[in-house]
Amino acid sequence: MSNGSADLVEVFSSIQGEGLLVGLRQIFIRFSGCNLTCQYCDTPSAPVDLCQIESTPGRRDFIQLANPVPTERLISLIGGWHRGWPGIHHSISITGGEPLLCHKQLQELLPALRHHLPIYLETNGILHHELAAVIDLVDFVSMDVKLPSTSGYTDVWAAHERFLAIAARKKTCVKAVVGTGTEDWEIHKTAELVAAVDRSIPLILQPYTNQEGRVDLPAIRMLEMQETASRYLQEVRVIPQTHKFIGQL
């Protein structure tokens, strides 16, 4: 991979199923590779030889391109979609894996993509130095806070704090995957972390959602968690992964 190309998993058009922009249609550019290995991960992020790219937005008529994909090719594709299907997309989701691993490529790619649509960065909220390099090129940041009970990570709180301080320069939301094993102290700590930066930043509690769209977390626990976080924050939402209900990617 060079600055003029990027290792991608897929490029497609779909409905955002999580977080602040849930329900809006986006162009998704999924980068390969991740710096974490969360217990609940269901995202194809490992490097692949071939990138799947839709020929027609939303029609799943994929063609395959060899990785790394030239950034000029990607810019041309997105520009073509924007001209050919004006108004159907709200924004471009830069996702992964962890897209900030490709921050050098993003510095080249994002100014050209942002010419067409706003940029929505989906990130695990760890790589704060890399975020600082691209924060002026994005419009929205959706960052995770990794809870020990669901992700398996116990020592990433400080990285999340530094990351959020930078992300808050743009419209930002924080997402935490919660499950039946999630304890109250994790919700307190997450909400405190967000409130220390800005108590108006939305916190999204995302009940773990399996591939069939089933949520095991009892509704009463969701409400208890929402009540706990709401002591610190102005806006706490509970949103499962809705794209799994409607069979979207």
Ligand code: SF4
């Ligand atoms: S950060 Fe996201 S892509 Fe990476 S391992 Fe965790 S869930 Fe998977």
